[in-house]
Amino acid sequence: MNKFTYSSAILDGYNFLLTNYSEVFVIGQGLWSPWYVGNTMKDLDKKFGKKRIIDTPVSEGAVTGAAIGASLNGMKPIVVHPRMDFMLYAIDPIVNQAAKWSYMFGGQSSPSITIRGIINRGGEQGAQHSQALHSWFAHIPGLKVVMPSTVSDARDLLIASVLSGQPVIYIDDRWLYDQEDDLLPANKINLNSITPRILEKGDSITLVGCGYTTFLLRKITQKLKSHKINPEIIDMRIINPFNKELITNSVKKTGRLFVLDGGWGPCGISSEIITSVVENVPPKIFKSKPSRMTLPFTPAPTSKVLEAEYYPSKEKVFGFIKSIFDNNL
Amino acid sequence: MKEYSHNSELESLTSELEINIDNFSKNELLEMISKMILIRNSEYKIAEGRKYGLVGGPVHLGIGQEAIPVGISKYLTCKDQIFGGHRSHAHIISLGVDLKSFFAEILAKSSGISKGMGGSMHLFAESVGFYGSVPIVGGTVPLATGSALANKLKREKNVSIAYLGDGAIEEGIVHESLNFARINNCPIIFIVENNLFSSHLNIKLRQPKELTYRFAKSNDIESKLIDGNNLPSICKASEEFIKRCRNGEGPFFIEAVTYRWLGHVDWREDIDVGIRRSQKDLIFWKKRDPILRLKKSLIKKFNLSMDEFKLLEKEIQKKIDKAWNDALKDESPEWSKTKKYVFKNN
Ligand SMILES: Cc1ncc(C[n+]2csc(CCOP(=O)(O)OP(=O)(O)O)c2C)c(N)n1
Numbered sequence: 095m096n097k098f099t100y101s102s103a104i105l106d107g108y109n110f111l112l113t114n115y116s117e118v119f120v121i122g123q124g125l126w127s128p129w130y131v132g133n134t135m136k137d138l139d140k141k142f143g144k145k146r147i148i149d150t151p152v153s154e155g156a157v158t159g160a161a162i163g164a165s166l167n168g169m170k171p172i173v174v175h176p177r178m179d180f181m182l183y184a185i186d187p188i189v190n191q192a193a194k195w196s197y198m199f200g201g202q203s204s205p206s207i208t209i210r211g212i213i214n215r216g217g218e219q220g221a222q223h224s225q226a227l228h229s230w231f232a233h234i235p236g237l238k239v240v241m242p243s244t245v246s247d248a249r250d251l252l253i254a255s256v257l258s259g260q261p262v263i264y265i266d267d268r269w270l271y272d273q274e275d276d277l278l279p280a281n282k283i284n285l286n287s288i289t290p291r292i293l294e295k296g297d298s299i300t301l302v303g304c305g306y307t308t309f310l311l312r313k314i315t316q317k318l319k320s321h322k323i324n325p326e327i328i329d330m331r332i333i334n335p336f337n338k339e340l341i342t343n344s345v346k347k348t349g350r351l352f353v354l355d356g357g358w359g360p361c362g363i364s365s366e367i368i369t370s371v372v373e374n375v376p377p378k379i380f381k382s383k384p385s386r387m388t389l390p391f392t393p394a395p396t397s398k399v400l401e402a403e404y405y406p407s408k409e410k411v412f413g414f415i416k417s418i419f420d421n422n423l
Numbered sequence: 424m425k426e427y428s429h430n431s432e433l434e435s436l437t438s439e440l441e442i443n444i445d446n447f448s449k450n451e452l453l454e455m456i457s458k459m460i461l462i463r464n465s466e467y468k469i470a471e472g473r474k475y476g477l478v479g480g481p482v483h484l485g486i487g488q489e490a491i492p493v494g495i496s497k498y499l500t501c502k503d504q505i506f507g508g509h510r511s512h513a514h515i516i517s518l519g520v521d522l523k524s525f526f527a528e529i530l531a532k533s534s535g536i537s538k539g540m541g542g543s544m545h546l547f548a549e550s551v552g553f554y555g556s557v558p559i560v561g562g563t564v565p566l567a568t569g570s571a572l573a574n575k576l577k578r579e580k581n582v583s584i585a586y587l588g589d590g591a592i593e594e595g596i597v598h599e600s601l602n603f604a605r606i607n608n609c610p611i612i613f614i615v616e617n618n619l620f621s622s623h624l625n626i627k628l629r630q631p632k633e634l635t636y637r638f639a640k641s642n643d644i645e646s647k648l649i650d651g652n653n654l655p656s657i658c659k660a661s662e663e664f665i666k667r668c669r670n671g672e673g674p675f676f677i678e679a680v681t682y683r684w685l686g687h688v689d690w691r692e693d694i695d696v697g698i699r700r701s702q703k704d705l706i707f708w709k710k711r712d713p714i715l716r717l718k719k720s721l722i723k724k725f726n727l728s729m730d731e732f733k734l735l736e737k738e739i740q741k742k743i744d745k746a747w748n749d750a751l752k753d754e755s756p757e758w759s760k761t762k763k764y765v766f767k768n769n
């Protein structure tokens with residue numbers, strides 16, 4: 095076992111992939127500068143050479159499309175977008191091309207492409223530098239969308255994505271980078287074997303999160319317990335394809351559901367989770383209305399004062415969950 | 424530390440020499456140099472504010488690049504539409520924005536020009552013709568093009584300006600905009616402030632040539648390549664193209680070569696998002712300081728003394744300090760009001 099942070103675990107994933115698979119290369123902005131992507135790509139260019147670690151012009155559309163093209167010709171590229179917001183210039187190659195490719199040609203060809211979009215919010219960076227658009231991509235058939243929340247998943251889901259031979263959007267979050275954990279050496283992993291995971295067993299309420307929000311839920315576990323609320327915490331890990339069984343079964347046991355999402359509510363993953371539970375759990379089981387907490391339905395503000403209101407915090411989430419019990423909602 | 428030697432076209436373009444100011448009056452020149460000093464010292468004020476935590480978000484400073492917007496704005500009116508990007512403090516100050524309201528925005532106060540909702544990277548002041556700057560690289564270039572199309576459709580003699588960088592020109596949408604503007608004869612001037620860097624990467628690592636006006640040529644757009652640190656040459660290009668836009672011509676393209684003295688973001692000089700630029704390059708470009716060169720020429724031609732300049736600078740600094748201190752006293756935006764900004768007129 096070795097000590098890792100979330101970000102050094104991502105780096106370990108790259109090292110594993112680049113060492114063992116000559117068809118893997120990494121392309122995107124800021125790859126020769128440690129500044130853009132924390133230490134998640136530290137010295138990869140020195141170790142594997144600038145031919146396989148390609149820093150690019152400011153051309154997200156072409157870079158993403160080119161990586162998809164390279165994947166059609168035998169490579170397994172990882173595209174890095176240091177902020178999800180920048181990736182929006184690449185929506186056509188992602189949504190019209192990569193996501194549809196296999197289907198349009200009767201399953202004969204598949205882009206083996208991992209597109210890493212980093213959620214990088216806060217710090218008074220404002221509306222165009224803060225977005226968490228995971229739900230958007232999860233709306234698209236033909237794209238897998240993975241959101242590691244834990245240190246081990248940060249590495250293992252990257253490996254699984256790249257080896258899946260499919261178009262995968264891998265979304266990591268700067269607010270998770272400092273978490274620590276001990277990990278076994280990296281290994282090959284099959285993306286299809288990955289399901290949501292129960293991180294905390296409990297019987298009072300099912301709490302569901304993905305990425306950063308799972309982390310927040312874990313942070314309040316003890317406090318909830320000290321208030322006699324025993325939460326069952328489920329980390330989604332992959333939000334497309336959407337695996338509902340574990341969550342549904344958990345709610346059948348607890349009778350309560352709360353979803354925390356770092357994106358917007360309308361047409362988002364929180365809507366999808368609640369719908370899937372409502373559709374599959376008999377009404378009489380519910381002891382309270384399923385509920386959720388998401389971002390206010392506005393773009394991200396810049397000022398610190400407004401950011402404090404805008405983003406979820408341990409206190410806000412705890413207060414919300416506690417009110418479900420206090421008010422017997 | 425990597426050094427980059429420049430190609431000969433670029434070498435011959437830049438110069439340490441004093442500037443030929445024959446076509447301008449003393450007052451005109453003093454007004455413009457005052458504006459350049461105002462921009463530079465305002466940015467140093469912001470740098471300091473950022474360093475000491477008064478400014479919360481990232482700031483992209485353009486110290487060393489002041490001549491370009493001053494030369495452009497001289498011929499613009501508040502009816503023209505100017506669009507910028509992440510490094511746009513100088514663009515909006517050169518248009519005469521109210522300094523206190525500008526600082527208030529940088530400090531994210533509700534009295535700021537974007538109501539404290541934007542900060543340094545999202546500036547707006549329609550009253551002086553500034554239609555918006557945002558940090559998605561290249562994002563406003565098609566918008567400026569469309570604004571120019573509207574000028575044409577409305578048969579108004581106004582001009583649109585798209586400021587962009589040598590990095591932004593790598594975005595596909597910029598090339599689409601150039602072609603679109605040309606085929607529709609939009610009265611727009613694309614102004615590339617080529618400072619040879621896009622964040623940590625020198626242009627040589629991103630493009631086969633150091634100069635970008637080749638893209639104007641490929642889109643059949645008339646262009647001028649100028650020394651961006653030479654105010655009169657910017658004025659000359661700007662005056663001609665703006666006049667011709669008003670007379671129904673356009674689009675045009677200006678490439679102004681310059682250099683930013685500070686790193687890509689925030690207040691430090693030597694750090695470029697993790698990559699150190701060579702000290703030699705920095706010295707090379709500081710000798711080409713657009714303010715110093717103009718100052719020397721002014722002193723020589725009009726027999727001004729250094730003391731007169733010191734006095735001028737002192738007055739400008741006073742104005743900056745007052746505006747900054749006044750802005751600091753203002754309130755942060757109120758959370759309860761922000762929802763109504765999602766749609767205007769809802
Ligand atoms: C679409 C997009 N991609 C990447 C970035 C990150 N980024 C911010 S500024 C910048 C450099 C742009 O360089 P240039 O256009 O030359 O402007 P300069 O910073 O030199 O003024 C980059 C890559 C961004 N903000 N938006």
Ligand SMILES: [Mg+2]
Pocket residue numbers: 588589590616617618619620621622
């Ligand atoms: Mg540049």
